[in-house]
Amino acid sequence: MARRRQAVTIKHVAADAGVSLQTVSRVINNEPNVRPEMKERVQASIDKLGYVPSIAAQRMSGSRSYLILAINDRDRTIEDWRARQGTDWVDQMLLGGMLKCAEHGYRLIFELVDTHSDHVERELSGAIAALQPDGIILTPPHSDNPQIVSFLAEQKIPFVRIGSIQNGAGIPVSMDDEGSARQATEYLIERGHRAIGFIAGSREYALSGWRVDGWRQAMAAAGLGTDGLLAEGDFSFASGVTAAGELLNGKARPTAIIASNDQMALATLEVARLLGLDVPRDLSLISFDNTPLVHFTQPPLTAVDQPIAATTSKAVELLIAAQKGEVPPKALTVVKASIFVRESVAPPPGAAGG
Numbered sequence: 001m002a003r004r005r006q007a008v009t010i011k012h013v014a015a016d017a018g019v020s021l022q023t024v025s026r027v028i029n030n031e032p033n034v035r036p037e038m039k040e041r042v043q044a045s046i047d048k049l050g051y052v053p054s055i056a057a058q059r060m061s062g063s064r065s066y067l068i069l070a071i072n073d074r075d076r077t078i079e080d081w082r083a084r085q086g087t088d089w090v091d092q093m094l095l096g097g098m099l100k101c102a103e104h105g106y107r108l109i110f111e112l113v114d115t116h117s118d119h120v121e122r123e124l125s126g127a128i129a130a131l132q133p134d135g136i137i138l139t140p141p142h143s144d145n146p147q148i149v150s151f152l153a154e155q156k157i158p159f160v161r162i163g164s165i166q167n168g169a170g171i172p173v174s175m176d177d178e179g180s181a182r183q184a185t186e187y188l189i190e191r192g193h194r195a196i197g198f199i200a201g202s203r204e205y206a207l208s209g210w211r212v213d214g215w216r217q218a219m220a221a222a223g224l225g226t227d228g229l230l231a232e233g234d235f236s237f238a239s240g241v242t243a244a245g246e247l248l249n250g251k252a253r254p255t256a257i258i259a260s261n262d263q264m265a266l267a268t269l270e271v272a273r274l275l276g277l278d279v280p281r282d283l284s285l286i287s288f289d290n291t292p293l294v295h296f297t298q299p300p301l302t303a304v305d306q307p308i309a310a311t312t313s314k315a316v317e318l319l320i321a322a323q324k325g326e327v328p329p330k331a332l333t334v335v336k337a338s339i340f341v342r343e344s345v346a347p348p349p350g351a352a353g354g
Helices: 010-015 021-028 035-050 055-061 074-083 091-102 120-131 145-152 176-188 206-221 237-248 260-273 310-325
Strands: 066-073 109-113 135-138 157-164 171-174 196-200 230-232 255-257 286-290 302-305 338-340
Touching: 010 021, 010 035, 021 035, 066 074, 066 091, 066 120, 066 310, 074 091, 074 109, 091 109, 091 310, 109 120, 109 206, 120 145, 135 145, 135 310, 157 310, 171 310, 176 196, 176 206, 176 255, 176 286, 176 302, 176 338, 196 237, 230 237, 237 255, 237 260, 255 260, 260 286
Parallel strands: 066 109, 066 135, 135 157, 157 171, 196 230, 196 255, 255 286, 286 302
Antiparallel strands: 302 338
């Protein structure tokens, strides 16, 4: 029977390099004040022996755990997973966060927490005690949950609030929801639209209001009114059906609609079909999110692409910097979104070229 190969430990590296365990630890953890020649000596032994630092060893070596904890809303995440409808917020968050963590020798741990739970502090305490993370990423709606934010502030652990621009504890990072909605509205105005409807998302998310603000700003800048052109949903398909029905059956039927997420955009597409409206000939449509769903609709939907991966990547960078003692930026960190143009936008009916 073959003998199992003995695992190489920090002790083996120290013995081979002829240095102390503390010196090896400082090299592994990229700590300052290590002489270049000593670093090369230890690294040569690491390469020679094939040593791979474990998280447990790194934890024992100092105050850092080399873990970043990302927290997402439990109910909505599980609902999306079970529906299997192509929403990819979590996928994109893991993509950006895990790749950036890997660059720095960190690991990203993903946890679900119910933002409505009476036991939210107990859930967070349990996760923090078990993982001892070096930093925490909060996603909407947790980012603006006062109970969660104040609790984390007391823990003295750096944390980033994605989708939050409010002053307060933590490091706010914005995906420019207001600017994105303004950009989408201006895109429609440039193509001749004057009656542009907007379907807002759930009020539980502060970003829903920011998107409405961006739409209003663009409309006002163009001298256009918004009366009768705003409807409210909650990001679900069903709410999108109701909201689209209000807009398309109203007195001031819009020639274009911006929906605050892909589910409500799909609902708008369905309502338009039931009313005999062709997209984009009779109604132009822009969505938010740009999940896989909108690539395969008929027609494929023009969409605001939320930079989730890039934002999570930036969040990891900010947390690692904070862990090293760097002062977080005073200005709000903004990761810009972009518009993916497909086939759901055309000039309004009756316009030249329409």
